[in-house]
Amino acid sequence: MSNVDLARIQFAMTSIYHFIFVPITIGLAFLTAILQTVWHRTGRDEYLRLTKFFGVLLVINVAVGVVTGLVQEFQFGMDWSAYSRLVGDVFGAPLAMEGLAAFFLESTFLGLWIFGWGRLSRRIHLAAIWLVALGAAGSAAFILAANSWMQHPVGFEINATTGRPQLNDIWAVMTNPVFLWGYTHVLLASLVTGCVLMLAVSAWHLRKRSNPEVFARSAKLALVILAPAMIFQMFIGSELGVVEAKYQPMKIAASEAQWTTCQPCSFSIFQIGGGNQDQTPTKIIEVPYLLSLLATNHLDGQVTGLNELNAQYQQQYGPGNYVPNVFIQYWSMRVMAYLAMVIVLLGLWGLWVMRRKHLETAHRFLGLAMWAPVLLVLMNTAGWMLTENGRQPWIVQGIMLTENGISPSVSTTTVAISLTVFFLLYAALTVVWLVLMLRYARKAPPPTVPAAEDTTVPEPTFAR
Amino acid sequence: MTLPDIWFIAIAVLWTGFFILEGFDFGVGMLHGVVGRDDAGRQMAVSSIGPLWDGNEVWLVVAAAAMFAAFPGWYATMFSALYLALVLALVALIVRGMSFEYRNKDAHPRWRRTWSTLMTVGSVLAPFVLGVGLGDLLHGLPIGADQEYAGTFADLLPPYSLFVGLTFVVLCALHGATFLALKTTADVRERAVRLTRRIAPWAALAVLIYITWSHVLSGKGFLPNVIEIAAVLAVLAAAWLVKEGKEGWAFTATTFAMATSVLVIFTNLYPRVMVSTMGAANDLTVANTASGSYALTVMTWVLVVLLPVVILYQGWTYHVFRRRLTHADVTDE
Numbered sequence: 001m002s003n004v005d006l007a008r009i010q011f012a013m014t015s016i017y018h019f020i021f022v023p024i025t026i027g028l029a030f031l032t033a034i035l036q037t038v039w040h041r042t043g044r045d046e047y048l049r050l051t052k053f054f055g056v057l058l059v060i061n062v063a064v065g066v067v068t069g070l071v072q073e074f075q076f077g078m079d080w081s082a083y084s085r086l087v088g089d090v091f092g093a094p095l096a097m098e099g100l101a102a103f104f105l106e107s108t109f110l111g112l113w114i115f116g117w118g119r120l121s122r123r124i125h126l127a128a129i130w131l132v133a134l135g136a137a138g139s140a141a142f143i144l145a146a147n148s149w150m151q152h153p154v155g156f157e158i159n160a161t162t163g164r165p166q167l168n169d170i171w172a173v174m175t176n177p178v179f180l181w182g183y184t185h186v187l188l189a190s191l192v193t194g195c196v197l198m199l200a201v202s203a204w205h206l207r208k209r210s211n212p213e214v215f216a217r218s219a220k221l222a223l224v225i226l227a228p229a230m231i232f233q234m235f236i237g238s239e240l241g242v243v244e245a246k247y248q249p250m251k252i253a254a255s256e257a258q259w260t261t262c263q264p265c266s267f268s269i270f271q272i273g274g275g276n277q278d279q280t281p282t283k284i285i286e287v288p289y290l291l292s293l294l295a296t297n298h299l300d301g302q303v304t305g306l307n308e309l310n311a312q313y314q315q316q317y318g319p320g321n322y323v324p325n326v327f328i329q330y331w332s333m334r335v336m337a338y339l340a341m342v343i344v345l346l347g348l349w350g351l352w353v354m355r356r357k358h359l360e361t362a363h364r365f366l367g368l369a370m371w372a373p374v375l376l377v378l379m380n381t382a383g384w385m386l387t388e389n390g391r392q393p394w395i396v397q398g399i400m401l402t403e404n405g406i407s408p409s410v411s412t413t414t415v416a417i418s419l420t421v422f423f424l425l426y427a428a429l430t431v432v433w434l435v436l437m438l439r440y441a442r443k444a445p446p447p448t449v450p451a452a453e454d455t456t457v458p459e460p461t462f463a464r
Numbered sequence: 465m466t467l468p469d470i471w472f473i474a475i476a477v478l479w480t481g482f483f484i485l486e487g488f489d490f491g492v493g494m495l496h497g498v499v500g501r502d503d504a505g506r507q508m509a510v511s512s513i514g515p516l517w518d519g520n521e522v523w524l525v526v527a528a529a530a531m532f533a534a535f536p537g538w539y540a541t542m543f544s545a546l547y548l549a550l551v552l553a554l555v556a557l558i559v560r561g562m563s564f565e566y567r568n569k570d571a572h573p574r575w576r577r578t579w580s581t582l583m584t585v586g587s588v589l590a591p592f593v594l595g596v597g598l599g600d601l602l603h604g605l606p607i608g609a610d611q612e613y614a615g616t617f618a619d620l621l622p623p624y625s626l627f628v629g630l631t632f633v634v635l636c637a638l639h640g641a642t643f644l645a646l647k648t649t650a651d652v653r654e655r656a657v658r659l660t661r662r663i664a665p666w667a668a669l670a671v672l673i674y675i676t677w678s679h680v681l682s683g684k685g686f687l688p689n690v691i692e693i694a695a696v697l698a699v700l701a702a703a704w705l706v707k708e709g710k711e712g713w714a715f716t717a718t719t720f721a722m723a724t725s726v727l728v729i730f731t732n733l734y735p736r737v738m739v740s741t742m743g744a745a746n747d748l749t750v751a752n753t754a755s756g757s758y759a760l761t762v763m764t765w766v767l768v769v770l771l772p773v774v775i776l777y778q779g780w781t782y783h784v785f786r787r788r789l790t791h792a793d794v795t796d797e
Contacts, residue, residue, distance in 0.1 A: 063565035066518060067558040073528055074550055077543025084543075085611070088536020089755040093763055096533040099526035100770040107522045108778050111515035119784060159756065166756040407544035409613040418551045425555060429562065436569055 004403050006415040007079040010422065012388070014071050016381050017426050021065035023380055026140060026187070027194020028058040029133035033126075034221065040126050046214045049445035054198065054218070055129075059114060060436050064429055066107070071422065079415065083395050083405030090156045090167045091146050094174075098142030106135025140190070141183055148179035150396045151387065152247040165399060178247060181240040182387070188233040189380055191225065192343065196372045198222040199350065201441045203366040212360050214445050223354055227347030234340055237383075238294055244390070245295040245303070248397060250313075251390030252295045253306045254326045255333035257281055263302035265291035270334075275327040317398070324392040332385035339379035346372060467761065468754035471534035472737070474767055476730035478530055479598070482523035483591075483632070483726045484639075484719050489513040489520055491640015493560050493587025494633075497580055499644055499655040503573075506580060508794045510567060512647040515785050517564055519778055521557070533763055537611055537753030538737045545605055545613035546597050549620055553593040560586030591636045592629040596621065598729045599628030602681060604739035607746050611753075614742065624677055628729075631674040635699075635725055638667045639718040642702055646711040649790045657706045660714065664703035671721060672696045675728055682732040695724035 032054050039047035073095070076084050084091075109131040116125050149155075155172030156165040167173070202219035206212055245252040257275070258265065266283075267290030273281040292301040306323050313322035346369060353362040391397060395405040492513045500506030531539040543550060559582040567579035603624045606615035641663055644656035675692045679685060688696075698717040705714035733739070737753055740746035754760070 059565060060569070063562055066521075067561040070521075070525065070557060071554050073525060073532075074543060074554060076532065077528075077539045078547050078550055079544075081540035081544035081612075084532060085536050085540040088532050088539060089759050092529065092533025092536060092539070092755070093759055096526065096529040096763055097766050099522060099529045100766060100774065103525055104519065104522045104774045104778070108519035108774075108781055111518055112781055112784065115515035115785065167759040167762070170762045407540075407547070408610075409544050410547050414547055414617075417548065421551055421555060425558065429558075432562070432566065436566065440569070 001412070003410060003412040003415050004406050006412060006419055007406055007410075008402065010415060010419045011075060011079065013419070014068065014075065014422060014426070015388075016384065018065065018068040018072055019380060019384060020377055021061050021068065022140065023186075023190035023193035023376075024061045024197060025058065025065045026133070026136045026190035027192070028054060028061065028197065029129070029136050029194075030191065031194045031198055031221065031225075032058055033129045033133045035218070036126055036129055040122060045448050046217055048448050049214055050218050053214075053443075053445040054201075055114075056440050057197070057201070057437065059110075060433065060440060062110060064433050068426070068429075078418075079407055079410065080395070080405045081407035081409070083400060086164050086400055086405075087396060090153070090165050090173065091149060093167055093170065094142040094146040094149075098139050098146075102135045102138030102142060104135075106132055106139060109135065137187060137190075140186055144183040144186055145174055145176065145179045148176045148182055149173055150394075151182075151244070151391055152176055152178040153396055153399055165396075177243050178240075181236065181243050185233070185236050185240050185383075188229055188236060189383065191229050192233060193373075193376045193380065195222040195226040195229065196343065196369075196376045199226065200370050200373050203369040204442065206360050207363060207366045207370070209360075211444055216360055219350075219359060220354060223347065223350040223359075227344060227351055230340060230344045230347055234337075234344070237337075237340070241294050242297050244387075248390060249304055250306065250309050250322060250324060251329070251387070253303060253309060254324045254329035254390060255386060256291050256295075256303070257326050257330045258291070258303055258305050259307050260305040261302065261308050262305065263292070264289050264300040265295070265303045267291040267294065271330075275330075320393070320401075322393060324390050328385060328389045332382040332389065336379055336382035336386060339375050339382070342375060343372070343379070466750075467757055467764065468534070468750045469735075470764060471530070471754070471760055472730070472734060472750050475527060475530050475534065476727060478523060478527035479730070480723050480726045482520070482527055483636075484722050485520035485523055486517070487591070487632075487636045487722050488639045488643035488715075488718075489517040490587045490591045490636040491638065492644060493563075493583045493640070494637050495640050495644065495656075495659060497584055498659065499641075499648070499652050501651065501655075503576060504791055504794055505652045506576075507568065508648050508652050508789050508791065509644055510564065510583070511789055511794055512644060514564065515781065517561075519781065521561070524557075530763075530767075534755055534760060535737060535750070535753040536755060538748055541607060541611055541613060541748060541753075542597070542601070542738060545607075545615070546600065546620060548617050549593050549597060553590055553597075556586040556589035556593065558586075559583075560590065587636075588633055591632045595629035595632030596625045598632075598726075599625030601738050602678060602729050602733055604741040606742050607738065607740035607748065608742060609746055611746075611748060624681060627670075627677065628674060631670040631725065634663065634667045634670050635718075635722055638663045638699065638702065639715075639722055642706060642711065642715040642718045645706050646715050647788055649788050653788075657711075660706045661703045664699055667721075668696050668699040671699055671725055674725065678728050678732050684732065691724055692728065695721045698724075 032051055035047050035054065036051040038044070039051055109128045112120065113125065113128040113132055116128055120128065153165065154176050155167060155169035157168050158164070159166045198218050199222035202215040202222065205215040206219060241252060256265070256267065257271065266286040266288045268283040269285040269287065271281040271283045289299045291303055293299055295301060295303050306326070310322050314320065349365055350369065353359050353365050393401050393403070395402040492509055496506050496509035500509050528539070531542070563579040563583035563586065567576060567583065600620055603622050605613060606619055608614045638660065641656050641660040645653055645660055648656060675688045675696070676686060679688065698721045702714040702717040705711070705717060735750045736747045737750060738748040740748070
């Protein structure tokens with residue numbers, strides 16, 4: 001394996017890992033803020049207990065999210081120095097803004113919120129958790145703006161002497177259509193992730209009849225948001241697909257394993273073959289017109305096939321293979337989309353149970369909902385695989401190939417060492433994180449205590 | 465002054481802010497097992513930085529991102545050259561970050577001990593490796609005409625850089641000790657005061673050698689300037705100030721020493737950003753690594769508007785948590 005392969009595996013591994021925690025953090029931060037707002041407005045104890053309960057889960061996640069985020073930032077320079085050198089002028093700006101505008105906000109106010117119970121006025125303490133949520137969402141915005149630039153570079157010119165892209169319109173970068181749609185997509189995914197986690201934890205407690213008067217409320221809050229958000233999300237996702245089909249036609253053609261140009265195009269629910277070599281897959285079930293609709297918003301839209309696109313790219317960029325890994329593309333699209341439908345069904349089922357007023361006793365629903373976070377991790381990961389794998393072989397679409405972005409001074413051995421270290425470290429982190437999440441998710445929500453004595457950790461867990 | 469010059473200053477300021485702030489929480493991480501004889505004492509030490517460390521670490525995130533954005537060539541060469549060292553720094557930062565949030569999540573003695581050990585080791589390693597990295601910038605690394613690193617891992621460890629790493633560890637320990645003396649009570653405070661007095665002479669010696677060595681290395685003669693001498697004296701003064709019960713001033717003194725020590729690297733570097741040992745023609749400079757003027761202008765506006773706001777709300781956080789911690793605070797948790 002070359003250093004390019006290893007560096008790609010490392011970046012993929014650390015990004016996927018990091019993005020387990022990002023949507024949980026953003027989603028739970030907003031939900032916790034909502035819980036605290038309800039408590040602030042109504043003064044009901046249950047909401048205070050829920051705020052503290054989910055606040056602890058939030059903190060356990062933020063810890064991993066924060067420390068693994070640092071790895072992402074450093075990796076650009078460590079592994080992809082040629083890339084960083086070429087595009088830092090444009091790509092670096094949103095990263096720097098992320099730190100100044102959002103990450104500072106999130107980190108500082110999280111500390112204030114955790115340790116601020118009883119030290120801050122109730123109103124300011126409430127503002128703190130909202131600022132944490134805003135900071136977390138803001139961070140994602142700048143990161144997505146930077147990522148979208150790699151998918152669809154805008155707002156720059158090529159410097160004649162250095163041959164490097166130079167920023168000339170920050171507004172264009174921040175209003176990149178791929179960014180606007182992609183960011184909305186990520187925000188909704190985060191909200192859905194937070195809701196599913198909240199629902200799952202509440203479901204576990206309801207099944208055990210532990211504090212049903214408290215957890216019925218959080219389950220309902222999660223359910224009220226979940227199905228509408230997920231349905232809206234599917235529209236956003238499909239619109240993002242149309243935008244990407246326009247700028248990255250390869251990405252969409254590959255996600256359907258569409259080797260030849262078609263009009264109108266059907267969507268295969270499932271197929272055998274159709275991977276990187278096999279151009280005539282056996283389509284098991286086909287939905288006529290659906291691909292045309294997804295890619296172009298028209299029932300009889302044309303989708304250019306991979307072969308034709310590859311020929312076009314060869315003419316434009318010189319010889320080479322410009323088709324991304326079709327197998328990964330085809331299946332990540334389906335895993336994402338099908339799991340999204342499962343989540344919608346789960347959400348609707350929950351709403352129906354809730355309407356019939358037997359949420360607390362709906363054992364089959366609660367039993368399934370408990371496991372839903374696993375689906376969310378898979379769905380979110382598949383979404384990123386779809387967008388990042390679909391960009392290949394480019395590191396920046398049309399500007400630089402991934403293989404050219406690697407650090408020339410870094411040897412294969414070096415990357416192998418670092419990959420091993422991060423793999424082992426992340427595996428250990430996962431164990432610790434899971435142990436803590438499971439333990440704290442199963443605790444009873446903290447009883448309310450007089451505000452003055454009220455501190456970080458909900459229970460006196462480490463009183464000597 | 466050109467835009468790249470302004471950004472060189474901005475980056476120096478960001479690194480300085482990072483070491484001033486995260487410096488004391490590195491120190492607290494290193495010393496929490498020494499100032500706290502029992503679990504309650506250790507918990508008091510850790511609680512003193514509980515609400516602060518995460519915000520402090522963002523200074524590093526922003527410093528690195530600012531280098532990426534303003535000097536892509538500097539960021540690219542430095543981070544790829546320091547590859548394995550940075551892996552080590554990241555591991556250290558990860559385990560100590562986790563230890564702050566996870567240590568108190570279980571009362572089992574083995575859980576506490578494990579996280580305490582990781583906290584100590586991570587808090588020593590991180591400033592050491594980052595110190596070595598900053599030292600490398602000034603000492604010089606084999607950098608070719610293509611601005612790429614042409615050395616091995618061993619080339620990252622010249623005596624000067626190792627000494628810079630050591631100096632930052634000692635300085636962080638001292639800075640953490642004065643912080644603990646300022647923020648804790650009872651036996652923890654007493655031990656922090658004693659530690660300050662014990663570390664200070666060594667820190668003063670290290671800073672003096674480091675400053676002189678840096679001067680010699682950059683061909684600026686032997687003599688430290690007034691500010692640098694003041695920094696050495698500030699370190700010594702810290703020992704006296706804690707004894708007099710003026711912990712606030714002692715912490716101010718170590719803050720000044722820390723700031724000066726970081727700035728020594730940057731002032732001796734300028735206008736270079738990374739020295740090449742393969743000839744001055746290969747030096748990376750402010751001019752030959754900077755981004756275009758449009759990007760720098762945009763970012764200058766962002767910095768000028770946002771950094772004061774950040775400093776304001778971070779300062780307010782320090783104000784909110786200004787009270788000394790007592791044993792009662794910690795057991796209540």
